[in-house]
Amino acid sequence: MTVFRTRSGAVRGRRTARDPGVVVLRGIPYAAPPFGADRFRAPRPAAAWDGIRDCAAFGPVAPQSAQLPGAPGWSPGDEDVLSLNIWTPGGVGDALPVLVWIHGGAYVFGSSAQPDFDGTALAGHGLVVVTLNYRLGFEGFGHVPPVGGESCPDNRGLLDQIAALEWVRDHIPAFGGAVGNVTVAGQSSGATSVACLMAMDRARGLFRRAIAHSAVNSCASPESAARTTREVAAAAGVPATYDGLVSASPGDLVDASDAVADGYRRDPGSGSRHYDPAIYGPVADGDTLPLDPLTAFAARPAADVDLLVCHTTEEYWLLDAVGSSAKITTEEQLAVFAEDFRLPASLLDGYRTLMPGAPVLDVYLAVYGDMLFGEYSSRLAESHAGAGGRAFLSRFARQRGGRGEPVRAWHCADIPFAFGNLDEESVHFLVGGPPASVDHDLSRRMMRAWADFAETGDPGWPPVSGSTGAVRIWDTAGGDSGGAWERFRTGWRGAGLPLLAP
Template identity: 40%
Template sequence: MAVVGWWFEGMGVIGTALTRRRLFEFAMGSAALAAAGCSGDPAPTHVAQREVRTTAGLVRGQIENGIAVFRGIPYAKAPVGLLRFQAPEPYPQWKGVRDAFQFGPQPPQNQPAGEVLEPMGPGDEWLTVNVWSPNTRGHGLPVMVWIYGGAYIHGSSSMPIYNGANLASQGAVVVTLNYRVGVEGFVQIDGAPANRGVLDQISALTWVRDNIAAFGGDPGQVTVFGESAGAGSVVMLLAAPSASGLFHRAAAESVPGVFQTPELAADVSLLIAGALGKLPTVDALGGVAPQALVDVEFGLVRTLATYQRRWGLAQVVSTTPVLPVIDGIVLPETPWQALSRGVSKDIPLLVGTNRDEYALMMPTVGGVRKITPAQAQEALHTLPPIPDGPEAYRAAYPRMSDGMLYQTVCSDYLFRMPSLHTAQAHVAGGGTAYLYEFRYDATPVGAAHSVELPLIFGTAGTSGARFYGSPPSAGALRLGKQMQADWLSFAATGDAGWPAYAAYSQSTRLYDGRSVSVGPFPEQASERIWASASFDPLPLPRV
């Protein structure tokens, strides 16, 4: 999950970058100038604190390198007891001042090996937000709300890679949030609403709308952005009726194209509950310790390949048994159906993918060299939306090994083509979309899934060192600065700085190892194979 040579080649690119910078500064006005050098927040040589009044009460944060930081502010009640598996409820008011120095506890999950988190508070108040502000005494700053990924089964806003200080230092108010994952957030349970993790995100965005002005942000200029499951969440929020009006721009990095039908979701929940001798109901599971459910869930993750006959190869390729469900209420239809109908057409969209997406997941199947011809043939036959997938892929990529063909078709199926399809659906519905592809491959896993995150957050030299080294190369840092400028420009103006996507031009921002340029969408061969894909929710196979 969570580099490049000099990219300002040619006066056209330089001019575009300078124009975008002027737009950014114009949109931020005097607030941007205050944030840059005249902030109401001091730039102390000692630890200072700052108090802000929210709708629930006063919170006290700290000034860290000139940025006011507030961690672990609850936006909803702890979803335990009678609230277990229910929609989030607003947090009650408190008296006095609440310290906001530590991240809130992460939702129940198993920690990925080697992952290090920032210090977190104890307890079960999982639903919290964190705010980085360059000027709490100003107003009108663009707001960037981050939604983490993690295959819908893990993730936390306390991951160091998501530190919002760097983006905030460039003039935005940055918000990160926790939402329920796994069984707590997404498994279908009788007596509980579906997609509870999405409902959490909507609740957090409601908190942002009602409170962010007190931190210097503009509640009318909110951008949601996320990666992987976070990007899936972004497109779900674009489609969800109950999220309407809560944000004004959206950025989605590596949109996963996988959702479940209620029938498949019910079978997954039946298996999880049955492993504990329970039925998948609120009454039966409400008293089960969260960790017990997590243990069963991750047991399924480890043995997911053995359920291929029961759930299908597409579910196995997704690497998780737990996915959002098209339930008819929170999500009346798939995001692509909603976008193509013009839902959220007034919200500009920045969306893209990484060239080597599935390279990060290949170790789960033993790596490229372990893929057999039979495995490649099955994936090429099953995943593409055409009857002659193996012939089409082998003709399009004649020099690829079986392992690379497997990686390519899985990349296309899970992230690359859904991301492209998201841009196409949004434009078809009357919206504006900016498409990109991340192609920088000087990392141990190439231009794989999630490797862009340290560049966008400016954490390549710390938590991103496993991808970019310590210290990162000058090229990696330059590329990161460019991506940060693009994301900030989009958040401030709704214009990413390159031509919007159109069917005739397919303008795509290419973040490459030698230059940053704009050209046609580079994955033309795969696009032709996937032109008829609808990315319908996964059904329960009839065995």
């Protein structure tokens, strides 16, 4: 066992069985429990402690209804949910690059305890890896009306992430990390969180580089956030006021949020929310988050932050496979989908031309996945580069054949490769079973790119220049399977990309 001394108190970690050169510490509080008098408030610093805190177990996860493979669920009564974990190959006196990971999960589920986020392999590449929990769902992203002239901030989940980064700034040297060389990284809603942090004044100076995998095109307006609050309050049976909402337990608001989302899912006439009703997201409130990230990158560039972007080439097939997306199987349904998102017929025609003979469902999945993830992520990189920042773009195109349908290059499949956790049984659904040698080789290359980017700002290929530049294709096979995706972008350039509000 190894003891590290921080400003808050001493903590004890353990060498990992997988790599004895790496020490892991789990469940370190970076902020006070956000409940009781602190519920719906900005995070406050965690209390210091006496003696040595044994950091063997992950901290409690944020309130949610999900139960993910290999990860703990939320238990009512768990309140100390703002904790982080550290994997380090170093100690005091070292100055290793730091990678801080923000998990995804549509802003309503997930945690740092998921096995695919184990930082051992990445730490073995010379990084100090930090993963964290933050408030989700209504607790983290629900709009709470003012009370007694005092406002509860929107984007509490983002403020939690900033608090974690501030903790890293203040404490990471004790674990061998370099304060001036921090990279913040995330996937899906975690990636959009990263983009939001780049746009937030409160996060300035807390990180030098950013990695965003499959950023999701979803940012709420104050009006849409207020509407969601009214709907969730009604489902919970309480007034849509501070007093009404605080009277509902965290579990009540989780159940009410699920009920609201399920109502949209069951109603084909409910507009754009019907297709995948993720009802929460960052709120562009003009205060904590001035603008949605894509607009902010052009209007308020963070040119001093290097950005590495990746997306998968078949993002939305995962959401169809797990049943979270509407089934669109007829031309009539596809036309309604296009109308709900105000997509021109020419865009659908372009996809049909590029996907000859494809069923309607596949055309829908391709269009929706690109609108939500692929095209949006690509534009984040290009917008950042166009504003004078350094941005690198990559695509994950690895597929795997076998019995039945091939395992696609779908949402989340890239993360076990980037973390080096392919042998973890809980990720085999994502990657198509136990890995082959070519998969391990791809994983080593992706980890090396992350480690090099975190250390030097250079992942190993040229940056984007304006709207052009090299794109790294991550695949186990040769050919241009990922590069071919570029043809689908023509239609979006002509049609424009709608910015979506949850």
